Amino acid sequence: MDDFYGNDEPNPEAGLVAQSLNFLLEAPSAVWVTIALAPILVIIATRIFSGYASRKASNYSDSVNTVPMIPYWIPFVGHGWQFLMDPVRLLREARSQTQHGIYALNLGSKTYNVIYDPAMVKAALQQKESTLQLTPMALSLVVKVFGVPKQALPKYEAAWDEFVALSNYLLKEPHLSNMLKVTARSVENMVPKMISFTDREIDLQPWERHGRANFVSENEMEVDLMAMLRDLLGHAAVAGVFGKSLLEKYPNILHDVYELETGMIYFAMGVPAWIPFPGVVGPHLARRRLWTAMDEFQRALDADFAGNPDPMWGDLDDVSEFIMERHKVYQKYNIEVKERADLTVLWALLINSNLLVYWHLLHILATPGLVDRLRTEIAPFTQVAKPFSIGSFSEAPKLNLDHEGLAKKCPLFKSTYLEALRMCDQPWSIRTVASDLVLSTSNTSDTASSFKIHKGDFIKIPHELHMHNPVYFPDPSSFNPERFLVRADDGSLTTDMGTIRPYGGGASMCKGRIFAESECLALVAGVLMMWEFEPAGTTGWMIPKLKKASAVSLPEVDTRVRIRRRRFEWDE
Numbered sequence: 001m002d003d004f005y006g007n008d009e010p011n012p013e014a015g016l017v018a019q020s021l022n023f024l025l026e027a028p029s030a031v032w033v034t035i036a037l038a039p040i041l042v043i044i045a046t047r048i049f050s051g052y053a054s055r056k057a058s059n060y061s062d063s064v065n066t067v068p069m070i071p072y073w074i075p076f077v078g079h080g081w082q083f084l085m086d087p088v089r090l091l092r093e094a095r096s097q098t099q100h101g102i103y104a105l106n107l108g109s110k111t112y113n114v115i116y117d118p119a120m121v122k123a124a125l126q127q128k129e130s131t132l133q134l135t136p137m138a139l140s141l142v143v144k145v146f147g148v149p150k151q152a153l154p155k156y157e158a159a160w161d162e163f164v165a166l167s168n169y170l171l172k173e174p175h176l177s178n179m180l181k182v183t184a185r186s187v188e189n190m191v192p193k194m195i196s197f198t199d200r201e202i203d204l205q206p207w208e209r210h211g212r213a214n215f216v217s218e219n220e221m222e223v224d225l226m227a228m229l230r231d232l233l234g235h236a237a238v239a240g241v242f243g244k245s246l247l248e249k250y251p252n253i254l255h256d257v258y259e260l261e262t263g264m265i266y267f268a269m270g271v272p273a274w275i276p277f278p279g280v281v282g283p284h285l286a287r288r289r290l291w292t293a294m295d296e297f298q299r300a301l302d303a304d305f306a307g308n309p310d311p312m313w314g315d316l317d318d319v320s321e322f323i324m325e326r327h328k329v330y331q332k333y334n335i336e337v338k339e340r341a342d343l344t345v346l347w348a349l350l351i352n353s354n355l356l357v358y359w360h361l362l363h364i365l366a367t368p369g370l371v372d373r374l375r376t377e378i379a380p381f382t383q384v385a386k387p388f389s390i391g392s393f394s395e396a397p398k399l400n401l402d403h404e405g406l407a408k409k410c411p412l413f414k415s416t417y418l419e420a421l422r423m424c425d426q427p428w429s430i431r432t433v434a435s436d437l438v439l440s441t442s443n444t445s446d447t448a449s450s451f452k453i454h455k456g457d458f459i460k461i462p463h464e465l466h467m468h469n470p471v472y473f474p475d476p477s478s479f480n481p482e483r484f485l486v487r488a489d490d491g492s493l494t495t496d497m498g499t500i501r502p503y504g505g506g507a508s509m510c511k512g513r514i515f516a517e518s519e520c521l522a523l524v525a526g527v528l529m530m531w532e533f534e535p536a537g538t539t540g541w542m543i544p545k546l547k548k549a550s551a552v553s554l555p556e557v558d559t560r561v562r563i564r565r566r567r568f569e570w571d572e
């Protein structure tokens with residue numbers, strides 16, 4: 001072909017490509033067969049080799065053993081694809097291939113030692129940060145998932161201890177009670193009016209709209225239970241921690257957090273927005289919107305701190321001390337607005353508790369006779385007062401919650417909360433191995449062994465493997481309301497969490513666990529006392545399958561329910 005631009009120099013690269021193509025086209029069929037078979041041979045060889053290594057490691061002795069690697073087929077990728085598709089299934093199937101409480105997975109050529117033996121879990125969670133590190137993993141997630149610029153990391157490393165100390169505000173008085181009081185007051189205000197009984201879409205409240213509410217009659221509405229409860233608690237919790245203005249100005253942030261959550265695994269793997277894989281773009285767009293909202297919020301706080309409050313944000317006096325103190329640390333270390341990480345707090349606040357209230361209430365409703373037993377137990381701490389009325393017009397009844405009483409004096413209710421966590425929460429604790437260590441199974445077990453874990457590997461503790469283990473929890477797939485009830489020394493009933501770890505463990509154990517328990521109990525108690533539920537379909541109560549999320553699972557399918565206001569003595 002003529003060179004249009006008059007460059008007649010031969011192109012050596014084009015020559016090479018042409019020669020290679022010619023070689024292939026003219027190659028004898030044996031070469032083609034070899035090329036076609038090569039990947040299959042590599043896959044078979046990988047499986048045989050990894051299977052051999054696994055069998056060798058399974059010949060346990062009294063001395064220190066190698067952690068058995070579950071055999072895999074594809075080099076480098078290892079179990080990565082199965083992990084991406086269905087991590088919980090992979091972890092459970094792998095457990096059924098081993099009996100020693102530990103096994104290894106190859107995820108993208110990194111070794112993850114998965115531990116489920118309770119003694120080894122305990123020992124791993126007690127290790128010092130210098131042996132099993134949490135901070136590098138946490139900082140990497142802050143960058144990859146929440147989008148803090150990498151260049152801000154030195155500032156975070158300098159301020160890290162102060163941020164960690166501040167997260168104790170979520171556990172310590174008076175800060176904890178101050179946040180809980182605001183959250184509980186919001187629950188008291190919202191729950192009695194949570195259903196509008198209207199057929200006008202425009203008059204629906206945000207949680208009804210999110211729950212695709214349908215008008216049935218003047219006394220009955222149909223709604224998606226998970227979507228409605230998730231939003232209700234979201235409104236209350238954001239008000240308690242970030243104040244009211246954030247949600248008023250950015251009413252969509254709850255949904256953006258839920259959407260961000262669906263892309264966690266892609267963010268953690270660094271999958272960019274333009275990759276045409278389902279479920280990648282949406283979370284990226286949601287994260288962008290969240291950055292805008294949270295940056296604006298930070299600017300408003302800056303203005304407030306400077307004594308020059310932004311009138312568009314109104315009064316920020318209701319922002320919790322926890323957020324205000326974090327803000328002081330941002331300012332102290334010159335962490336710019338775009339580098340701040342309060343999105344991590346918003347995410348942690350919303351992502352688990354808001355789903356747990358759905359599972360908790362659904363299991364209560366689906367267990368025959370339990371609603372009445374619980375209403376009797378919680379009544380002294382969940383009072384409903386006669387509404388103010390003039391003629392035929394009457395306000396919603398008044399709800400008064402004693403969140404401390406609910407948490408401390410209602411053992412059956414608390415036991416059902418723990419059982420809902422055991423069944424629907426799938427939390428993981430992950431650490432980087434900073435120096436070689438040996439972990440041992442319980443020495444009371446018949447198969448006691450010790451295993452060497454190597455520097456540079458990872459440790460993953462999927463707590464749900466233990467929480468669903470029939471040896472510790474008989475009939476683990478059934479909701480047993482009394483599972484966590486025990487008798488105290490004085491004969492009274494109380495609860496004991498036993499060996500479940502729904503909030504993870506060790507240094508990174510959830511700092512919001514007390515806050516979460518109180519807000520969840522308050523919401524479920526309020527809803528149980530104010531409303532009657534029945535399943536919308538004809539098949540009765542169905543418990544959906546769990547869909548893996550960060551900790552508390554999503555349901556695979558919606559739960560449509562019919563809701564009516566309960567009748568009280570003043571209605572007769």
Ligand code: HEM
Nearest residue numbers: 348349352353427429503504505508509510511512516551
């Ligand atoms: C039922 C509700 C909740 C569950 C099941 C839950 C579960 C968890 C889990 C599994 C972890 C990681 C633990 C580990 O790495 O071992 C965690 C960490 C954390 N959670 Fe929660 N969480 C809940 C509610 C909350 C709430 C309401 C907040 C409030 C903001 C919160 C704040 C945190 C924080 C700050 C951490 C990081 C702790 C650290 O690394 O020091 N959580 N949570």
